[in-house]
Amino acid sequence: MSGKYALFLGCVAPYRYPGIEKSTREVFKHLGVELVELEGAGCCPAPGVIRSFDQTTWLALGARNLALAEKKGVDLMTICNGCFGSLFEANHVLQHHPEKLKEVNEVLAKVGMKYNGTVKVRHFAEVLYKDIGMEKIKAQVKNPLSYNVAVHYGCHFIKPSRVKHLDDPERPRILDELVEATGAKSINYKDKIMCCGAGGGVRSRNSSTALKMTEEKLKNIKKVNGQLILDVCPFCHLQYDRSQKDLPGYNIPVVHLSQLYGMAFGLPRNELGLEAHEVKFNL
């Protein structure tokens, strides 16, 4: 397929942290990559909740989103691990189980749609790393950064690695390299690849357990003087940003990779949407 991508926005970015949407649009414009609008796309749907409730509905709504990208003739790109996990895995099921594809198409036919299984689901960090590449990214860095960054991979970007094949699930490097392209330093910390605590419907159903997991991560990041937390998932972003209100002693700003690139590429700070964050960015 062409070097264009259909931008899948999901829900948390456009409805909670629109700076992530804005930064993504600007960063890809700077890199000369066209993003096609995916009009009418819905919730991915949320893997932790909707997939836990009913996999038939999860698959059908995922296929609806995939069908929209297929009609545009381009691959679908997400800016969220949750959307990536949901759509990648739904696509994997549909491409490997013809009976599921048939079943889903019987549903889609009733809303005048069809999915043939031809779309690739991509994560924007993977697109940056593999398709665009370090050289082009480094060429756009007008404002080199010098922060000590605690990278949070999240769960559904790399894992499950036996279907995604993006990086080593125990010692991934993609995000560290993408961060260091800006001049910033990616620091090591205990349990770096651990979950933020929000996924699987735990944040909504059992918020105290989610919070305990987040605190564990924050504690480890604070111990090595992480100046900011870097994510590639608006839901992890929300969990880290909002949880710190309830955790005295923590005040570590949270940025999405698109926002970090916005800073490094010299975008005006007010276009990055940092004011929507609970933890104020004052670095």
Place this chain on the structure above:
Amino acid sequence: MAKVVEPDPEFTKKVINGGPGGDTLMACYQCGTCTASCPSGRLTAFRTRQIIRRAQLGLKDEVLPTEELWLCTTCYQCVERCPREVEITDIIFILRNMGVQAGYMSEQHKKIGESMLKIGSTVPFGDDMKELRKKMGLPAAPPTTAGDPKAQESFRKVMEITGFDKLMKGGKK
């Protein structure tokens, strides 16, 4: 007197046939790598290995109504490390679906399901956010179902066809 729990072999069969990944259930030999790798189990009484064992043994009532079933964040750490390639997270999804079908669902989760039916998203989208978006030079509503009633209608119709609306009302599909 010890409580005698009757196994239900049909339950095990249903898990195995409950969706992609279910057929790996019986490969588990109870090594416990999953439990040792679980970030949620570190902090709670959630024991991945125990849930898998109970599913193997057909102990339906020891699995479906439990709070532990809902403490998995679906992080896939156990799946990465399982020496038997058991699709543990897929099995958790199958078990949760069966639990919801049987009527075990928390109030918080019901609300999320209702939000999906009502606005096509798990996240509310208010006027303050529309203002912030405009200030940033973005359209008030993104080009998603949020600003497009026709798209929202097709999204909702998909959920009606699959019976998600009835499921959220607590009824079986």
